[in-house]
Amino acid sequence: MIRLIIRRLFYLVIVLVIITFLTYLIFFAGNPNDLAARFAGRAAGPAEIRDAAIRLGLNHGFWYQYWHYLDGLLHGSFGLDFQNAVPINSEIARAFPVTASLVLGSVVLWLLIGIPIGIMSATHPRSLRDRAGTTFALTFLSMPNFVLGLLLLLVFYYYLTRAGITWFPPAGYVALTQSPVQWFVHLILPWFSLALVQAAIYTRLIRGSLLDVLGEDYIRTARAKGLSRRVVIYRHGVRAALTPVMTQLGIDVGTLLAGAFVTEKVFGLTGLGQLALNAIGNDDLPVVAAVVVLAAAFIVVMNTVVDILYAVLDPRVRLA
Numbered sequence: 093m094i095r096l097i098i099r100r101l102f103y104l105v106i107v108l109v110i111i112t113f114l115t116y117l118i119f120f121a122g123n124p125n126d127l128a129a130r131f132a133g134r135a136a137g138p139a140e141i142r143d144a145a146i147r148l149g150l151n152h153g154f155w156y157q158y159w160h161y162l163d164g165l166l167h168g169s170f171g172l173d174f175q176n177a178v179p180i181n182s183e184i185a186r187a188f189p190v191t192a193s194l195v196l197g198s199v200v201l202w203l204l205i206g207i208p209i210g211i212m213s214a215t216h217p218r219s220l221r222d223r224a225g226t227t228f229a230l231t232f233l234s235m236p237n238f239v240l241g242l243l244l245l246l247v248f249y250y251y252l253t254r255a256g257i258t259w260f261p262p263a264g265y266v267a268l269t270q271s272p273v274q275w276f277v278h279l280i281l282p283w284f285s286l287a288l289v290q291a292a293i294y295t296r297l298i299r300g301s302l303l304d305v306l307g308e309d310y311i312r313t314a315r316a317k318g319l320s321r322r323v324v325i326y327r328h329g330v331r332a333a334l335t336p337v338m339t340q341l342g343i344d345v346g347t348l349l350a351g352a353f354v355t356e357k358v359f360g361l362t363g364l365g366q367l368a369l370n371a372i373g374n375d376d377l378p379v380v381a382a383v384v385v386l387a388a389a390f391i392v393v394m395n396t397v398v399d400i401l402y403a404v405l406d407p408r409v410r411l412a
Contacts, residue, residue: 097400104396111388112165116158119381170382180382183367190265191363193275194282194355195348199341201287202294207337209291210298214333215325217303225295232292241285241358248281263360282359286352290344297340302333335402342398343391350387 164171170180213225232240248260260281266274305311306329314324353365364383371379 100396100399104392107392108389112162112385115381115385116161119377171378173376173379180379187362187364187367190361191349193279194352194361197279197283198286199345201283202290206291206294207298210295211302213299214302229292229295232288237289237354238358240288241355244281244285265361282355286355294337298333298337301336302329305329305333338398338401342394346391346394349390350383
């Protein structure tokens with residue numbers, strides 16, 4: 093088990109270094125004068141552009157520049173925002189709690205909704221329960237995230253407010269440290285907007301995986317030994333069926349932590365997704381590069397965690 097963890101962490105470091113190199117190559121290995129001009133501002137003259145190039149280290153070679161960039165990342169610095177001339181770290185520190193609150197709350201919801209419905213469908217195939225689960229999954233799989241978000245706002249904000257019930261705010265974010273109650277209230281609709289679509293995916297995923305597992309020889313052997321149906325399904329079947337679910341969960345959480353762009357836009361949440369969209373609109377390369385590196389890091393880290401959890405769920409992984 094320890095060897096597995098060490099090997100996965102080694103691969104993690106290698107992949108992250110490759111990602112940072114490719115990111116720097118794409119975003120910063122262009123014309124140094126162009127980068128310096130962007131940093132100095134539109135009204136800057138030749139002297140200001142030259143000073144900006146010196147401050148950014150663009151008067152050195154490529155490998156020196158990349159090492160300077162990598163050294164900053166190792167020390168937790170993403171550099172300066174070209175547009176606002178402030179550290180990108182401060183903008184990420186402001187935006188990340190918003191995205192993390194949205195994603196983690198949604199993860200809890202979609203697992204609590206999707207996995208039980210998937211198990212119910214798999215354990216009662218071709219029954220009314222299975223058809224109900226399939227209807228739920230197909231309904232939300234065919235519904236775009238922004239459409240669901242707008243429908244939730246229409247019903248639970250607009251119509252309820254017109255009826256004199258002001259339970260749900262239309263948009264915005266309140267920090268957990270500022271008011272836990274308002275933090276929860278402001279995130280209920282975004283959570284369900286993101287979670288219902290994802291829950292539909294996990295319903296179909298756990299249903300298909302569990303149906304395959306319940307047809308395995310060792311499941312029939314467990315039943316033949318007289319184990320109860322509950323023990324066979326939940327102790328043996330569900331545990332083995334969770335492997336593809338963990339794979340999908342690692343990808344989804346890693347991707348969404350980089351910014352749930354659509355949900356943040358619909359509900360006016362100033363998270364990493366909105367930060368990236370604003371940076372793209374302003375042609376602010378360092379901020380875009382920082383979000384790309386974070387996105388890749390989240391995905392790689394979550395997949396490493398999933399690989400380690402495989403060894404917990406499936407002893408065959410440890411033996412391999």
